[in-house]
Amino acid sequence: MDLGITGIHHVTSGASGAQEDVDFFTTAVGLRMIKQTVLFDGTKPIYHLYYGNKNAEIGSVMTTFPFRQAGFTGRQGSGQVKTTGLTVPQGAAKFWAERFKRLQFASGAITERFGQRCATFTHPAGLGFEVIEDPADTREGWTTADISADVAVRGFHSVAMSVQDTEEMERFLTEGLGFVKVATDGKHTRYGIAGGGPGKTIELVAEPERRQGGWQFAQGLVHHVALAVPTETEQTAVKAHLEGLGYTDVSEIKDRNYFHSIYCRSPGGVLVEIATSDIGFEIDETKEHLGEKLHLPPWFEPRRAEIVAPLEPIVVPAHATGR
Numbered sequence: 001m002d003l004g005i006t007g008i009h010h011v012t013s014g015a016s017g018a019q020e021d022v023d024f025f026t027t028a029v030g031l032r033m034i035k036q037t038v039l040f041d042g043t044k045p046i047y048h049l050y051y052g053n054k055n056a057e058i059g060s061v062m063t064t065f066p067f068r069q070a071g072f073t074g075r076q077g078s079g080q081v082k083t084t085g086l087t088v089p090q091g092a093a094k095f096w097a098e099r100f101k102r103l104q105f106a107s108g109a110i111t112e113r114f115g116q117r118c119a120t121f122t123h124p125a126g127l128g129f130e131v132i133e134d135p136a137d138t139r140e141g142w143t144t145a146d147i148s149a150d151v152a153v154r155g156f157h158s159v160a161m162s163v164q165d166t167e168e169m170e171r172f173l174t175e176g177l178g179f180v181k182v183a184t185d186g187k188h189t190r191y192g193i194a195g196g197g198p199g200k201t202i203e204l205v206a207e208p209e210r211r212q213g214g215w216q217f218a219q220g221l222v223h224h225v226a227l228a229v230p231t232e233t234e235q236t237a238v239k240a241h242l243e244g245l246g247y248t249d250v251s252e253i254k255d256r257n258y259f260h261s262i263y264c265r266s267p268g269g270v271l272v273e274i275a276t277s278d279i280g281f282e283i284d285e286t287k288e289h290l291g292e293k294l295h296l297p298p299w300f301e302p303r304r305a306e307i308v309a310p311l312e313p314i315v316v317p318a319h320a321t322g323r
């Protein structure tokens with residue numbers, strides 16, 4: 001069954017402070033700042049910050065809502081993305097393990113899963129990340145003075161979801177979305193879509209004893225994982241397909257300015273978005289100037305002063321934009 005899902009589109013998580021988040025992703029991880037905007041839902045002004053690889057590709061886009069000012073906090077647990085995995089070149093795990101240890105985001109340990117070297121690290125808000133070596137990932141990483149192309153992050157490799165019950169979640173991924181089971185390593189099982197591999201992989205982590213985590217907007221929680229489809233045609237088909245299987249909690253299409261989205265609460269608890277790939281980040285600024293200033297969607301623009309005034313001022317380092 002091919003519903004037209006091409007892989008991961010983006011991952012959206014709750015950060016804490018805004019500047020802290022910018023510094024973490026652009027300086028420590030070395031991602032490119034590709035968009036500054038705001039959360040489109042709710043009533044409190046909150047940033048929505050986007051980071052990505054050199055070409056700001058779908059499948060490399062990490063987005064955050066810095067929730068410290070709003071005071072939104074949550075509880076980690078099962079039913080959530082436990083670890084967001086970023087691909088790095090073969091042999092680069094050592095560089096990242098040592099770098100994150102020096103910067104106090106990690107212990108410096110290198111582990112191995114599915115025959116690939118990984119190094120875990122933790123965002124200042126408590127979000128779990130890892131770099132995963134995978135020579136099959138040929139996407140171009142963003143480089144900085146101390147992160148060269150031979151170690152730079154290529155984009156997402158995979159996300160690892162902690163679930164109490166893998167059976168129903170597996171049905172959702174395979175029958176519901178078209179993923180194929182690839183392999184199991186300990187309590188991790190990999191599922192691939194569109195051929196699998198980097199950017200096209202989800203892992204389920206079987207943790208039946210782990211208590212349920214929170215689902216709300218909160219610092220320290222991954223809010224959702226978005227999967228990519230080309231257009232609203234495939235998106236509408238996915239929605240109908242999921243509803244036909246009984247997964248009826250699928251939202252209507254929402255206009256996210258840079259893509260259109262639907263959301264479905266999966267049986268494992270993780271919120272899964274299906275986002276289109278046909279609009280993109282260059283609708284309100286050129287590729288060369290991505291991420292340099294705050295953009296609001298047309299429907300918020302008349303309220304710009306009121307929305308921007310309470311936001312924590314941020315400075316985006318020059319190395320994260322402008323090439």
Ligand SMILES: [Fe+2]
Nearest residue numbers: 012224226273
């Ligand atoms: Fe999203």
